Amino acid sequence: MNLPPLIQSFVLHFGEMGSHWGINRTVGQIYALLYVSDKPLNADDIVEAIGCSRSNTSMALKELQAWRLVKLQHLPGDRREYFSTPDDVWAIFKTLAEERQKREVEPTLTMLRGAMLETPSGEAERHAQARMNEMYQLIELVTKWFADIRDMDVETLQKLMKLGSQVQKVLQFTQSLSRLTGRDSGKEE
Amino acid sequence: MNLPPLIQSFVLHFGEMGSHWGINRTVGQIYALLYVSDKPLNADDIVEAIGCSRSNTSMALKELQAWRLVKLQHLPGDRREYFSTPDDVWAIFKTLAEERQKREVEPTLTMLRGAMLETPSGEAERHAQARMNEMYQLIELVTKWFADIRDMDVETLQKLMKLGSQVQKVLQFTQSLSRLTGRDSGKEE
DNA sequence: TCCAATTTTCAGTAATTTCTGAAAGTTTGA
DNA sequence: TCAAACTTTCAGAAATTACTGAAAATTGGA
Known part of the structure; x- marks a missing residue:
């Protein structure tokens, strides 16, 4: 890795943090690099900057695209693909919230909804179902609220x-x- | 694992989800089990229910305690340690938010604060620092707001x-x- | 259509994380 | 103080995840 010290420490931090989130080091590093870059980068730029393999870069970019955290674009007269992050930090924040919602919360809500439909046999199951219902109600309330908030315009949101x-x-x-x-x-x- | 089907699917789901969060399967499963249990459980109860090793259980319980997600208690006339989760789902939610804040957000804020103090050399670093500042401002605003929200009483929060x-x-x-x-x-x- | 540039896939390897069993440590009460 | 009951630690094994390089696939222009 050969980057100016300020950028390098940012990139390394995101790499470390990646594991606390559900993403791996390379994905975190590439995201950070694109986030602070003043121009779109192609895969070879990234390999050069981060020092990982070309194939790893390809995989990581695919994952970042699945998260809708990077944009793909083409530069005139250049066949290579260039990547960048959205400029608006609020938009990034909203995307992140939406994706995490989809990946982490939705499946749990679905499972809980299924559990609500079962007929408990015995006291243990009856109690468990009641607890699951409490969790379900809470998650649903918070989820709806988040969706409301996400859809506000940035002005109002900041005011709030x-x-x-x-x-x-x-x-x-x-x-x-x-x-x-x-x-x-x-x-x- | 030998549990009623309703409870088993809940426990297994939390085990799977664990990896999307920063926790491992056993930790997720044990938390889920304690959450739906109608009485505190000791380590051997957990081993019996989940089917993991005694030592793994010990480690997982330690981690759950570090997250402040389980309570340790003693039953009269029994030397063993019994574990349970707090009853109030809102309290659980708040604890979770606080801990994630501490583990995932604070370190990033600290790093960004440090970066703000550096003197950028060159255009790339100057632009990077400006981007980091945008991120910093956003995270700080959202963080403060979350803290405000967390400290509201549940009534008001639900109303909001x-x-x-x-x-x-x-x-x-x-x-x-x-x-x-x-x-x-x-x-x- | 073909070629060269570029990206993606994939099988094998490396690194990391999780889990276990044995041993060591701790606590309580007789 | 000792022994029994219980918990924790830890080194190594197992499982999972991340990474690489080579090969295959795709793409755009001549």
Whole structure:
């Protein structure tokens, strides 16, 4: 690996972190490299920069594309494929949230839904099913909320986040208002 | 493994999912087993139910304790250690969020903070540093917001989540109000 | 169509992670 | 203090995952 020190430490960090996430070192490193690069890179650029094999690079890029974290593009007069990450960090964040949702949460929800349909035989199973239901309700609520949040425009989202826990006050205020006027701003349960 | 079918499929699912998260199969399975169990279990109960070795169980329980996802307790007149998960699914969710924050996000923030202090030499490093700063700002904002959210009481949190994206309307409404009255409910940037 | 440039696949190897059994360590109460 | 009950550690085995180089496949232009 032959990179300026600032970039190198960023790339190495993402490589290490990869294992905490579900991705391998090379995938993490390549993503980091593309993220900070000021121009799209082709596979050989990446091999050169990271110091991994050409085939490994190919695999890693395929995985990053499956995650929708890199864009493929062609440069005029060059047959090679060039890769880059989206510029907008919020868009990246949303993509990541969507993909993790799809890969990690959906399958669990499906399994739990199936479990809800079973008829428990015996006390142990009855209790287990009740617990699974608690988990199901929680995950579903959080999931829907995340989807709502993801679909907000960045402006609103930033406003909301900066408001932070003070949103409580706004809610309380709105609820007193609605009690006075008889209108309700929130969804019913 | 010798468990009622409903419980078995739950336990196996968490085992598989473990690898998508940063935990191994046994850890996932044991957590799932404890989560649905109607009483605390000791290490031998777990070995019996899951079918792994005693030492593996010991390691896995240690990891689950490090994640603060299981409670250790003693039963009167029994020297063995019994394990269970917290009852409250919201508490579990919060613990999980805190631990992931600590393990996955903090180290990255630290690295980025360090990178911000470097003086870039050359255009590539200058651009890279700007990108890292964008990432830093985003992660910090989301992190603070998460912390705010975590510290809300469950009631408010559920209310907020059920409101979903309609919170936008509440925000807009409150802002028109504050424009009228000259008061501001939100933090300043 | 053919050739050269480029990308992908794949089988074998290397590295890492997980798991086990045996041994060592710890704790409790007699 | 000792012994029994129980837990942890750890070195090596097993399983899994990551990586490589060679070969096959694909692509675009002549």
